[in-house]
Amino acid sequence: MRRDQHLSSAGGMLPDCSSAVLRRPRPRQHFAGTMRVPYIAPWTGENAPPAAITTRHGRDGMGIGYADEYGIADRRRGALWIRVPVRPGAGAPLLDRVHALRQRQAMNHLLCRYCGRPTDDRPDGRHLFLLHAGTGRPVTDGERTTTPPVCDGCAVEAWGRPSARRECVAVWVEEVTAWGVAGDVYAPAPLRPVPGERGERFTLVAYGDPRLRWTLACREVVALHGCTAVDLEDLRERTVA
Ligand SMILES: [Zn+2]
Numbered sequence: 001m002r003r004d005q006h007l008s009s010a011g012g013m014l015p016d017c018s019s020a021v022l023r024r025p026r027p028r029q030h031f032a033g034t035m036r037v038p039y040i041a042p043w044t045g046e047n048a049p050p051a052a053i054t055t056r057h058g059r060d061g062m063g064i065g066y067a068d069e070y071g072i073a074d075r076r077r078g079a080l081w082i083r084v085p086v087r088p089g090a091g092a093p094l095l096d097r098v099h100a101l102r103q104r105q106a107m108n109h110l111l112c113r114y115c116g117r118p119t120d121d122r123p124d125g126r127h128l129f130l131l132h133a134g135t136g137r138p139v140t141d142g143e144r145t146t147t148p149p150v151c152d153g154c155a156v157e158a159w160g161r162p163s164a165r166r167e168c169v170a171v172w173v174e175e176v177t178a179w180g181v182a183g184d185v186y187a188p189a190p191l192r193p194v195p196g197e198r199g200e201r202f203t204l205v206a207y208g209d210p211r212l213r214w215t216l217a218c219r220e221v222v223a224l225h226g227c228t229a230v231d232l233e234d235l236r237e238r239t240v241a
Helices: 017-023 100-109 152-159 162-167 210-214 232-240
Strands: 054-058 061-065 079-081 127-132 143-145 168-187 203-206 215-229
Touching: 061 079, 061 210, 079 100, 100 215, 127 143, 127 152, 152 162, 152 168, 152 232, 162 168, 168 210, 203 210, 203 215, 210 215
Parallel strands: 079 215
Antiparallel strands: 054 061, 127 168, 143 215, 168 203, 168 215
């Protein structure tokens, strides 16, 4: 059914994405030597001590919050978001880490995780994702991920690195829908994060899950529908040709 639906980059995502993307200036591309610094990578100048978490009575009941919490900067769709400075280019890039708010922005607006440009300009409306191969199992419909999409150029560039070929699988995705967040789930008394399941760094919590009120969101999680494996060698040949 989903494969037959009209494809839209906004399907299930934030309603303001198209106008926001049109207004957004092209992000500045930073390099570490000859390597492109991913758009979602944090910088040492964006380090900050964690903000104090407290309990609060929200619309849906008790949960966590900030004492000086304000508007959509701190809370999206019921989830409290981690506070991190936004100063891309300040200091040195941390290439193996993820900046929580740029990751969320890339997911909500379907921006390339490497260059930060929109990936919703293909005639067929599909998006390209480079996902960690993990257990080696195929990507299935409804796959959940915290990894934003990639544009063709950056996918080909990434595919040129042996590590990407070893560790990633590439898929075309027909529809991307908001699923939830990944973050730290807090226990109320004493108020502190609960260790993740199976030793995972973050716990995945769906929108609508009662635990969302007790979750400090660190990543946006989307679900991928209409997934088709891609041979990036073909894409590379077409792009280079
Ligand atoms: Zn790109």
